[in-house]
Amino acid sequence: MFVNHTITAFSSGIAPLIAPIPLLATVDPENSPIVLSGVLLSLVVIYIASKLGAEVARNFDLPPVLGELVAGVIVGVSALHLIVFSESGLSASDSGIMSVLQSLNHLSPAALTSVFESQSEIISVLGELGVIILLFEIGLESDLNQLKQVGVQAVVVACVGVAVPFAAGTVGLMVIFHTPAIPAIFAGAALTATSIGITSKVLSDLGQLTSKEGQIIVGAAVIDDVLGIIVLAVVASLAKTGEIDVVNVIYLIVSATVFLLGSILLGGVFDKTFSAVVGQLKTRGNIIIPAFIFALFMAFLGNAIHLEAILGAFAAGLVLDKSDARTELDELVKPISDVIVPIFFVTVGARADLRVLNPAVPDNRAGLLIAAFLIVVAIVGKIVTGWVVFGVPGINRLAIGVGMIPRGEVGLVFAGIGSASGVLDKPLEVSIIIMVILTTFLAPPFLRIAFGDSVVPPGTGEPASKQIV
Template identity: 80%
Template sequence: MLSLLSNVLSAPEIDLFAVKPILAVVAAEQAPILLAGVLLSLVIIYIASKIGAEISLYLNLPPVLGELVGGVVVGISALQTIAFADSGVPATDSGVMIVLQWIYQLSPPVTQSIFESQSEIISVLAELGVIILLFEIGLESDLRQLKQVGVQAVVVACVGVAAPFAAGTVGLMAIFHVAAIPAIFAGAALTATSIGITSKVLAEIGQLKSTEGQIIVGAAVIDDVLGIIVLAVVASLAKTGSVDVGNVLYLIVSATVFLVGAVLLGGLFDRGFVAIVENLKTRGSIIVPAFSFAFLMAFLSNAIHLEAILGAFAAGLVLDETDARNELDALIKPVADLFVPIFFVTVGARADLRVLNPTIPANQAGLTIAIFLIVVAVVGKLITGWVVFGKPNINRLAIGVGMIPRGEVGLVFAGIGAASGAIDKPLQVAIILMVIVTTFLAPPFLRIAFDRHASSNSPIDDRTPKIK
């Protein structure tokens, strides 16, 4: 079929009406193979997540850490069964694609095409997983308590962005003589906090509803908004050498209006949601309207150039105030159990631990800078626990540790920086290594921080899952 298409496209006179059906046939022939690749990838992801979570739980560690490690094992750092085309990995490095190529006798061009499509589908499913996770976290959060710790959360977020950004940028320029724009880009990568990883750990150890947990979640949400604004600034700086003030102001205003508006309008939606649920008689009368609202909020958030997870989190906060929240909590968990592991395993699978190999010349300069970035990344977030005021018995260490993981957010900064040419290979390696270390440090140390300091301010809520 590919040779036929090649002949048609190379003909001196091309009949577009003849080409379109041939392209459709090629796509139709690849569709079942693409589906097979996605299904096999999901099987590997689910097995890796479950084995990793069970081992982690057996070792009295948060299961999410096991899911991340499971992703590393099946990812490009170890078995290479799961790989992603957007990471620059060829199809021949993916175990899934090797199996498909052997079964269906695929040519290299077709294999690469399917690999790119399969990678994109798994990435979209992972994004859907983190959207569902944040919707679930919003449902399990207490809006009233979030309001009570709102000022503290804002302070924690601002310090957690400003401190590592300033220290990272100045340190790279003064110590390592990095140029201004690359240093600013690397400093910006230090500002992010992965709300997905932190919130999942808090839920697993039963601290999501605690005062510390609410401060961390609130600060992580604000931190995400600030991170988007910082990214917009440094991306403009890298492309044009100047900052688009109008775009920055737009992001600030739209983020504020969206989050505040979602909370204020929540009371109006509560009554409408309950009325809809009471009038639906078929299966899914609660969960379908709930997910429709969550996805709509995620869409609106994404449409105004914010993160979709912010909209999902806001939707969860709104629905947490409805009378149907207890039943919705129980219904959403099986859905989350299917989609959320895809997110965590793919985060681990994308972590290329080969950057730790000092025998590769391209890694050596990056490793030295990475040590500096890791120290700044950890200390810059740890200090946030000590800026909380009006809470004398608060677990400050837990708050600081909870803000440490960069996760997929840091990888986004590294990817955009490399694509724009703002950062070179050693600095990119350093940023990736910083992301990997902070992502894997947070889950066990967050558990330790809470175990060593049992906060008297932690409310007990039977809706919050706990590790047995």
């Protein structure tokens, strides 16, 4: 294809040597370079925002990920409108980057809309790839043996962290606010989520990922994600048909269990195979490319069986954690993670519409009251999970509970599906979004406070209180 294009270009005397290739099938080939321009400009904004946000957060002794989230809010729909997404109901005219492209290219309204939708989709996919790589890195940094040791505690924490907020949220909405049963169940389900991507990144920033508390939180968050998928399947089918699809629920439970346990058992076999493959490869990328092939394939499997791609990536990291090349692989993954992962956190912040907090808007007022209730349930319902941990003396129970608080993008998925299905009215939808935003932004500083003097800065071997400033 490359040769044919080149020969044609030379023979016809045309300046471009290669014809433009659309980034997406839906893009007019003529507008493909403009979509690419939009993506490149978006990435420039994202990287500047993430780095400035991380540096400011670090100067205030806060986790860098919090700075990235706040920076996303500033460049997103709540403030500068530089990074906005078509799926949120916004138009191309709402995007600052689209305004720049329009001034440079004088596009028709239809062409501008097409470019905006394509650019939004590409940035969203890059964000998804970012969280996949993050979970692969977290899996590599996690100790599988230690995860097995805290496995029972993690299961208990996850189950309580799902059951308590779900029951309290559903019953409270029905009794206090007289919300109909199905919307109340949907809102209660949104309270069950835990964002493993945000929590694990904060734990890594605080140097607590491999601590007992960190391993319980990560293990519980993984299980919580699986339980969240099952809960979402239940409430989604309830919203559509008014009844639960039992077969689908059983399928999800069985497939999730087999997938995770199978991945762990695979670790004892595949790590030796991986080392043997790496030993045979002599060209550049002999370690990182096979590792990413495995991680992306596991992510594909997780997605293909209707679980989450991030679960597959995490499982891949756990499997490769025991390989002989693990130490070198750790160092090779970090720069890739540094480039791709910030896209995820900035876009999460960019999607957070803080305008729903404005009480001057009539539709927001009822939502603010419900949101206050949901926030209390969301925080208390996860904090209590720290007190169900057993058999681990001296454990920081508050840190475990706080680590389960952030809902992040998982909670927004619940709100989006509920809104699209027509189950949620505007006040309830607004209240869920407010709950997701506040729990996402409160968790990082609260987790820093919960660990206190035991925080170990990355790359050091002793608590922050013992470091020489």
